[in-house]
Amino acid sequence: MAxxxxxxxxxxxxxxxxxxxxxTLLDVLRDRLGLTGxxxxxxxxxxxxxxxxxDDRLVCSCLVLGAEAEGRRVETIEGMAHGDRxxxxxxxxxxxxxxQCGICTPGFLMAAKxxxxxxxxxxxxxxxxxxxxxxCRCTGYDKxxxxxxxxxxxxxxA
Amino acid sequence: xxxVTLWGSLGTAAGGKNKVDIEAKDIRELFRKLAEQYPGxxxxxxxxxxVSIDGVIYRDTWSKELPQGAEIFLLPRLAGG
Amino acid sequence: xxxxxxxxxxxxTSVGTRPIRPDGVDKVTGRARYGADFNMAGQLVGxxxxxxxxxxxIRKIDTSKAEKLAGVKAVITAADxxxxxxxxxxxxxxxxxxxxxxxxxxxxxxxxxxAAVDARTARQALKLIExxxxxxxxxxxxxxxxxxxxxxxxxxxxxxxxEEKPVKPSNVTKRSQFGHGDVHQGFGHADFIVxxxxxxxxxxQGYIEPHACVASVxxxxxxDLWVCTQGHFVYRQHCAQLLGMEASKLRVTSSExxxxxxxxxxxxxxxxxxxxxxxxxxPVKLVMTRDEVFRAxxxxxxxxIDIRIGARKDGTITAAExxxxxxxGPYAGTWxxxxxxxxxxxxRLDNVKTVGYEVLVNRPKTAAYRAPSAPMAAFAVESAIDxxxxxxxxxxxxxxxxxxxxxxxRSSYGPVYGPIGIGPTLEAVKNHPHMKAPLGKNQGRGMAxxxxxxxxxxxxxxxxIGMDGSVSLAVGxxxxxxxxxxxxxxxxxxxGIAYEQVKAVVADTSSLGYNDMxxxxxxxxxxxxxxxxxxxxxxxxxRERAAQMWDIPVDDVVWEKGHAIAKGEKHGNLGRLSLKEIxxxxxxxxxxxxxxxxxxxxGAGVSFATHICDxxxxxxxxxxxxxxxTVVQDAGKAVHPTYVEGQYQGGAAQGIGWxxxxxxxxxxxxxxxxxxxxDYRIPVCSDLPMIDTQILEIPNPNHPxxxxxxxxxxxxxxxxxxxxxxxxxxxVRMTHIPMSPPRILAALEAEQAG
Numbered sequence: 001m002a003x004x005x006x007x008x009x010x011x012x013x014x015x016x017x018x019x020x021x022x023x024t025l026l027d028v029l030r031d032r033l034g035l036t037g038x039x040x041x042x043x044x045x046x047x048x049x050x051x052x053x054x055d056d057r058l059v060c061s062c063l064v065l066g067a068e069a070e071g072r073r074v075e076t077i078e079g080m081a082h083g084d085r086x087x088x089x090x091x092x093x094x095x096x097x098x099x100q101c102g103i104c105t106p107g108f109l110m111a112a113k114x115x116x117x118x119x120x121x122x123x124x125x126x127x128x129x130x131x132x133x134x135x136c137r138c139t140g141y142d143k144x145x146x147x148x149x150x151x152x153x154x155x156x157x158a
Numbered sequence: 159x160x161x162v163t164l165w166g167s168l169g170t171a172a173g174g175k176n177k178v179d180i181e182a183k184d185i186r187e188l189f190r191k192l193a194e195q196y197p198g199x200x201x202x203x204x205x206x207x208x209v210s211i212d213g214v215i216y217r218d219t220w221s222k223e224l225p226q227g228a229e230i231f232l233l234p235r236l237a238g239g
Numbered sequence: 240x241x242x243x244x245x246x247x248x249x250x251x252t253s254v255g256t257r258p259i260r261p262d263g264v265d266k267v268t269g270r271a272r273y274g275a276d277f278n279m280a281g282q283l284v285g286x287x288x289x290x291x292x293x294x295x296x297i298r299k300i301d302t303s304k305a306e307k308l309a310g311v312k313a314v315i316t317a318a319d320x321x322x323x324x325x326x327x328x329x330x331x332x333x334x335x336x337x338x339x340x341x342x343x344x345x346x347x348x349x350x351x352x353x354a355a356v357d358a359r360t361a362r363q364a365l366k367l368i369e370x371x372x373x374x375x376x377x378x379x380x381x382x383x384x385x386x387x388x389x390x391x392x393x394x395x396x397x398x399x400x401x402e403e404k405p406v407k408p409s410n411v412t413k414r415s416q417f418g419h420g421d422v423h424q425g426f427g428h429a430d431f432i433v434x435x436x437x438x439x440x441x442x443x444q445g446y447i448e449p450h451a452c453v454a455s456v457x458x459x460x461x462x463d464l465w466v467c468t469q470g471h472f473v474y475r476q477h478c479a480q481l482l483g484m485e486a487s488k489l490r491v492t493s494s495e496x497x498x499x500x501x502x503x504x505x506x507x508x509x510x511x512x513x514x515x516x517x518x519x520x521x522p523v524k525l526v527m528t529r530d531e532v533f534r535a536x537x538x539x540x541x542x543x544i545d546i547r548i549g550a551r552k553d554g555t556i557t558a559a560e561x562x563x564x565x566x567x568g569p570y571a572g573t574w575x576x577x578x579x580x581x582x583x584x585x586x587r588l589d590n591v592k593t594v595g596y597e598v599l600v601n602r603p604k605t606a607a608y609r610a611p612s613a614p615m616a617a618f619a620v621e622s623a624i625d626x627x628x629x630x631x632x633x634x635x636x637x638x639x640x641x642x643x644x645x646x647x648x649r650s651s652y653g654p655v656y657g658p659i660g661i662g663p664t665l666e667a668v669k670n671h672p673h674m675k676a677p678l679g680k681n682q683g684r685g686m687a688x689x690x691x692x693x694x695x696x697x698x699x700x701x702x703x704i705g706m707d708g709s710v711s712l713a714v715g716x717x718x719x720x721x722x723x724x725x726x727x728x729x730x731x732x733x734x735g736i737a738y739e740q741v742k743a744v745v746a747d748t749s750s751l752g753y754n755d756m757x758x759x760x761x762x763x764x765x766x767x768x769x770x771x772x773x774x775x776x777x778x779x780x781x782r783e784r785a786a787q788m789w790d791i792p793v794d795d796v797v798w799e800k801g802h803a804i805a806k807g808e809k810h811g812n813l814g815r816l817s818l819k820e821i822x823x824x825x826x827x828x829x830x831x832x833x834x835x836x837x838x839x840x841x842g843a844g845v846s847f848a849t850h851i852c853d854x855x856x857x858x859x860x861x862x863x864x865x866x867x868x869t870v871v872q873d874a875g876k877a878v879h880p881t882y883v884e885g886q887y888q889g890g891a892a893q894g895i896g897w898x899x900x901x902x903x904x905x906x907x908x909x910x911x912x913x914x915x916x917x918d919y920r921i922p923v924c925s926d927l928p929m930i931d932t933q934i935l936e937i938p939n940p941n942h943p944x945x946x947x948x949x950x951x952x953x954x955x956x957x958x959x960x961x962x963x964x965x966x967x968x969x970x971v972r973m974t975h976i977p978m979s980p981p982r983i984l985a986a987l988e989a990e991q992a993g
Binding site: 030043046049077093097099109128131133138139144 | 359444881
């Protein structure tokens with residue numbers, strides 16, 4: 001099968017790659033570009049571990065084709081911190097121990113970032129529904145919700 | 159001499175006894191003598207038996223001494239998550 | 240090695256604080272490398288062909304077409320993984336589970352595998368492998384499998400543990416029995432007796448990271464394996480034995496692990512990846528899909544349990560009896576045995592008898608799942624206890640307090656307890672504000688207790704002190720939920736230095752001595768014991784070096800708060816030497832400074848928890864909502880309290896999923912109907928409330944800091960606590976887990992009709 005040439009922006013950088021027409025964006029990120037922060041937990045859009053932001057919209061990158069990134073803006077976990085300065089969400093996830101094994105963490109951080117961009121002052125219920133597309137098997141979500149609440153407060157004050 | 163209590167299934171393998179008296183100073187000697195006196199227990203020992211001494215469970219410390227008068231109880235060696 | 244593990248009361252400086260974990264930044268920036276995040280030059284993609292049949296004889300496998308496909312570098316079957324297990328039945332079962340020999344024993348059983356240049360080619364190659372199956376009758380239900388008419392899964396199975404060896408084979412591999420006293424007599428003294436049967440369905444550990452590894456076998460017989468595992472030393476032993484390699488020539492590196500909960504305690508696809516790499520002469524990466532994870536790894540047992548408990552009017556239990564049947568998949572297990580041991584462990588009983596039956600079924604090989612076997616037994620027992628309290632007219636908590644085990648009680652599984660926490664957790668629950676909070680319409684409150692043994696085991700730790708006074712701690716227990724932070728705290732505590740001066744890593748199998756895996760809640764218990772021992776050994780060296788630097792006898796040097804201090808008036812003006820000063824001078828005082836330890840960490844303290852939950856039931860639909868949840872558990876000593884809370888909350892959430900939603904659903908054809916997260920629904924964020932925790936600290940006398948394991952017990956009470964809450968909300972006793980809306984609705988309709 002002939003490859004598709006794609007030109008896109010990932011975390012602010014211009015990136016060009018060749019991919020197969022049936023190849024997912026998740027596979028492109030992980031296998032072609034070495035961006036392994038997005039994880040494959042299911043490959044069917046059920047777990048959210050591969051969450052990324054595509055043109056300001058939260059998506060499961062396992063449900064997006066690599067070819068669909070043409071001309072668009074892709075944000076992944078690798079672009080969340082500014083240099084050595086962590087994003088407030090990243091910092092609060094650490095402080096609240098909102099991760100145990102950490103495999104779901106990149107997806108949760110992308111989902112939480114998208115949530116706070118659209119709703120800077122969410123209630124607990126809005127956080128819970130906003131993050132309901134991401135599965136975590138370790139934490140029971142308690143500390144994740146608290147970390148997002150705390151980060152929202154910090155970001156409002158900033 | 160220490161008195162050793164066997165759990166139900168192990169007792170069956172020891173010919174229906176649930177308590178045996180053994181002259182043994184530590185867990186290693188206990189297992190050796192159990193296997194000598196009750197050959198039916200040998201496969202169980204090979205598969206793994208834990209020893210409770212006064213309520214503390216030892217799975218691997220075969221050098222652990224068996225104090226006189228201690229409560230000695232044999233248990234299956236378990237799997238965990 | 241003279242290490243004294245006994246508990247000594249002390250004031251802690253580092254232990255009990257809540258610093259940020261050393262592996263944290265990598266995990267929030269996407270840099271942490273898990274099983275599937277590792278790659279090698281020239282690696283191939285491995286894929287496994289799995290049986291679509293629940294039970295079938297494999298007549299013939301023709302791989303010739305697949306081998307001819309361009310880009311395919313190796314195709315293997317059971318013939319490439321010959322039986323080298325030398326009579327070790329448990330290892331043979333693991334081998335047969337990795338790659339079916341004569342029969343496929345469940346939907347998803349591996350029958351062949353390929354390694355190809357890319358995933359697409361590998362997938363195509365699988366389609367070209369022709370397997371000639373003779374489909375056999377199958378059985379997937381635990382009760383059905385025990386019937387005489389059931390299809391036999393293994394014709395060589397004769398039930399063990401019976402007084403007389405059976406003459407006919409069956410699907411029951413073993414009967415086990417525990418207890419003491421005379422239950423017949425005990426029931427004779429009872430004023431009230433509750434007798435009920437319960438069922439629980441099979442669940443999966445549900446780790447978000449599928450099994451993944453990269454295997455690289457060289458032509459000189461050495462090999463490397465990168466893998467997500469709960470025990471890389473155990474994986475090395477298993478793989479070496481199954482492939483006929485020397486263990487020391489196989490280096491296994493444990494990646495970050497994306498959840499295990501018992502499911503990553505024995506090998507699944509790793510020997511297959513190694514065999515593919517050996518045949519292809521190139522590295523092979525093998526990652527399971529989610530469908531494969533559900534169909535062919537994990538899960539826990541499905542169970543069927545009968546309970547009978549009797550009590551006097553005054554609330555004293557006079558006798559308790561349980562018969563427990565646990566499915567173990569198609570291979571022998573000891574799951575019912577563990578259920579039989581744990582069932583009544585919370586109570587002080589004069590007359591108790593439990594009998595367990597291990598049952599073969601055409602389902603995946605049962606693996607440990609967090610306090611394996613205990614949650615189902617607790618569900619049955621704690622439901623019956625609640626019912627009995629009601630019949631007597633006693634409060635459920637008071638009834639339990641009256642009958643709770645305590646120090647000196649003979650446990651239902653045999654030994655006499657030392658200091659334990661069941662009574663204190665019950666008292667804490669009794670006084671908890673949650674118990675007094677008002678409830679609304681269709682809402683119910685339930686509580687339940689749980690027990691788990693906790694393990695120790697073989698452990699090895701290296702503590703190396705750098706020239707700049709910083710400390711590297713190499714441990715061999717895989718970090719599944721923050722143990723590198725806990726162990727750094729322990730090293731800092733013992734050495735008397737700051738947490739930030741310590742960096743803990745998980746060493747690979749070639750860099751450290753053997754360690755048992757992280758299971759049985761043993762990670763922090765065992766490795767902290769080994770870390771304390773290693774630190775004490777290092778302190779001995781530090782004192783010797785300080786003595787040299789001062790030119791005084793080592794006996795005059797003591798170690799306090801991270802410094803060597805010369806004791807005695809004659810050394811009055813020597814001042815003190817910091818760890819850093821001694822380390823900086825080490826090149827001139829005898830070379831590097833380190834402390835090592837190799838030990839068996841036995842004496843893990845048993846653990847108890849009591850949970851409370853409030854549930855609302857919609858009587859129209861049978862849907863449930865968890866309104867409030869509280870966990871009270873004894874930790875012995877909470878080294879890093881935040882991660883202890885995390886264990887409590889995580890176990891509770893898994894238990895909630897098990898109680899209300901999760902189950903393996905098999906069709907009549909013996910195929911798993913819901914091998915994905917859409918249809919096997921684990922709790923999501925919007926399903927749960929905050930989960931409150933209360934940590935009790937009743938020191939374990941067999942650990943220097945009093946630590947007990949904390950990882951598993953929290954999954955034991957939820958099934959029963961929720962069942963009791965649902966029953967209290969709707970007035971119908973729920974006896975089948977999960978309590979999914981259709982089951983609750985059916986129970987309500989049966990009650991109305993009845």
